[in-house]
Amino acid sequence: MQMVDLKSQYHRIKTEIDEAVLHVLEHAQFINGPEVREFQQALERYLDIPHVIPCANGTDALQIALMALDCKPGDEIIVPAFTYVATAEVIALLQLRPVMIDVDYDSFNCTPELIRQAITPKTKAIVPVHLFGQVAEMQGILDLAGKLHIPVIEDNAQAIGADYVFADGKKQKAGTLGHIGCTSFFPSKNLGCYGDGGAMMCRDEALAEKLRTIANHGQRKRYYHDLIGVNSRLDSIQAAVLRIKLGHLDEYCRARQNVAYAYNEGFKDIPFLCTPAESPHSTHVYHQYTLKVVDGRRDALASFLTAEGIPNMIYYPVPLYDQEAFKPFRGKVDFLPVTDRLCKEVISLPIHTEMKAHDQEKVIDTVRRFFIDTE
Numbered sequence: 001m002q003m004v005d006l007k008s009q010y011h012r013i014k015t016e017i018d019e020a021v022l023h024v025l026e027h028a029q030f031i032n033g034p035e036v037r038e039f040q041q042a043l044e045r046y047l048d049i050p051h052v053i054p055c056a057n058g059t060d061a062l063q064i065a066l067m068a069l070d071c072k073p074g075d076e077i078i079v080p081a082f083t084y085v086a087t088a089e090v091i092a093l094l095q096l097r098p099v100m101i102d103v104d105y106d107s108f109n110c111t112p113e114l115i116r117q118a119i120t121p122k123t124k125a126i127v128p129v130h131l132f133g134q135v136a137e138m139q140g141i142l143d144l145a146g147k148l149h150i151p152v153i154e155d156n157a158q159a160i161g162a163d164y165v166f167a168d169g170k171k172q173k174a175g176t177l178g179h180i181g182c183t184s185f186f187p188s189k190n191l192g193c194y195g196d197g198g199a200m201m202c203r204d205e206a207l208a209e210k211l212r213t214i215a216n217h218g219q220r221k222r223y224y225h226d227l228i229g230v231n232s233r234l235d236s237i238q239a240a241v242l243r244i245k246l247g248h249l250d251e252y253c254r255a256r257q258n259v260a261y262a263y264n265e266g267f268k269d270i271p272f273l274c275t276p277a278e279s280p281h282s283t284h285v286y287h288q289y290t291l292k293v294v295d296g297r298r299d300a301l302a303s304f305l306t307a308e309g310i311p312n313m314i315y316y317p318v319p320l321y322d323q324e325a326f327k328p329f330r331g332k333v334d335f336l337p338v339t340d341r342l343c344k345e346v347i348s349l350p351i352h353t354e355m356k357a358h359d360q361e362k363v364i365d366t367v368r369r370f371f372i373d374t375e
């Protein structure tokens with residue numbers, strides 16, 4: 001058993017994928033081949049957004065998005081402390097200051113109120129992360145940011161395909177809500193390619209042009225460089241794979257939801273286990289199925305599962321502010337209670353589109369045995 005079974009997923013769509021990849025090998029336009037534009041347009045249609053700008057990976061997407069905002073060294077960027085390192089790394093890399101904030105215990109996401117408390121005159125952007133497949137409370141975040149004219153960059157690496165539901169019932173896709181949305185097509189993400197890939201999304205034409213320019217060595221016209229940029233491209237083979245997998249994304253999201261609901265059912269009577277909460281303002285696409293072990297035995301459970309051959313992961317074991325590399329960026333933050341608690345309580349179980357019922361029963365049974373036999 002694995003956390004994610006990409007091999008079985010490939011085998012279900014092998015005919016389509018092989019044909020598309022072989023087609024790239026034959027036309028040999030490995031960079032900027034027609035597949036890149038086709039995928040870009042297909043993703044624009046799926047997300048219902050005018051501009052998708054493909055790039056090399058999700059980390060680059062975040063970096064390019066920040067570069068497009070023309071920040072000055074020392075400007076502050078608000079970011080949750082409970083996230084994957086990439087969200088904050090690019091901030092530090094650009095000589096900006098990551099201002100780390102706490103998250104909500106139930107949703108794992110930052111909230112408008114936590115953001116509000118961290119805003120100063122130096123705040124130049126807010127980067128909410130839609131962690132584990134569920135969208136942060138974007139309506140409140142956008143209202144707050146809009147009043148103060150602060151751009152919002154969504155880190156949507158984990159929630160592509162999720163719908164945000166506004167108070168009036170209107171739905172909008174994750175990654176299309178902020179000033180710029182960023183995503184990753186790393187193989188294990190919900191929409192993953194067979195290597196590295198990423199993209200930015202935005203509504204504003206001029207901003208899209210700027211993002212595209214930065215991603216392409218700052219050149220608008222070949223060999224004329226208007227901006228300092230980077231080299232960040234999605235290659236044709238990855239785009240060909242993504243084009244096909246995008247057609248399956250909704251079905252993949254449903255498959256993950258079904259796995260999550262079966263886990264919830266299997267764990268509902270275990271008192272020390274807190275199953276993931278679904279927020280009223282977002283669908284959940286379960287990039288991860290993350291439990292909280294509230295009786296202090298998370299590490300014991302992890303060891304037990306590993307010994308029994310059940311894959312499990314701790315996303316994430318260390319708050320950003322306690323990471324060696326981020327200590328110089330802590331500022332006034334040296335402890336955030338919810339982040340600290342989550343790092344000690346969370347454990348993620350296998351979830352993917354190809355989960356077999358008997359494998360899942362084995363996972364559920366093993367977790368239950370841990371709590372029931374060791375009581």
Ligand SMILES: *Cc1c(COP(=O)(O)O)cnc(C)c1O
Binds near residue numbers: 058083158197
């Ligand atoms: C995966 C991920 C990234 C980075 O994506 P890469 O394509 O690996 O660079 C950024 N943020 C979050 C929350 C992620 O999960």
